[in-house]
Amino acid sequence: MHKDNPTAQSDECLICLTPLLKDISFAHLVKRIPLCQHCLQKFDVIQTCIDFYHYPLTILYTYNDFFQSLLFQYKGLYDHALKDAFLCLFQSEFDNQYKDYIIVVAPSSQEDNELRGFAPVETIAQTFSSQIFNGLYKKEKYKQSDLSYQERKRVARRIDIRDGEKLKEKSFDSR
Incomplete structure (x- = not known):
């Protein structure tokens, strides 16, 4: 999706900008979470x-x-x-x-x-x-x-x- 589309899932953590797929958790697989595991914790x-x-x-x-x-x-x-x-x-x-x-x-x-x-x-x-x-x-x-x-x-x-x-x-x- 286009980067300006507000419904697009970002591929970076909103807080630290780490790629979300770098350290994926089960929660990320079942739920749209815009934060990496490290920031969530x-x-x-x-x-x-x-x-x-x-x-x-x-x-x-x-x-x-x-x-x-x-x-x-x-x-x-x-x-x-x-x-x-x-x-x-x-x-x-x-x-x-x-x-x-x-x-x-x-x-x-x-x-x-x-x-x-x-x-x-x-x-x-x-x-x-x-x-x-x-x-x-x-x-x-x-x-x-x-x-x-x-x-x-x-x-x-x-x-x-x-x-x-x-x-x-x-x-x-x-x-």
Whole structure:
């Protein structure tokens, strides 16, 4: 297929650019995974659900040095192609489980989104849902990575909502 065809399977790992067929795993034979085995193993999967202000929140990975670096490459260096790296282990599960859901995405700074040319969390959510609610916004400019653990626990005070009526009467997954 042509290299500009978005449905074409890349033959290189999205993260390290190693040829995917160099160190193939069984998972690569049964599933379309855009990462090499070495990079896949760097994700520390925890997949746990917690209650966040009475809404379910699923945490997929530990925020370790690898994940922090990958997130910076995606958001800070504008590496849009990495959108497919974050959920590749869960893609089919998310495609099936959330296909009929409205996905509410955490906000990014509008200014930062315009600079990078995409909204990082929304772009990842679009890989498994066409129904995205992006009505949450930051009331003030801040970087989550600059906040202490205690400040992160109070981040809801720094976020507001517009067009919230679009979510009224909707059911939520209560897992």
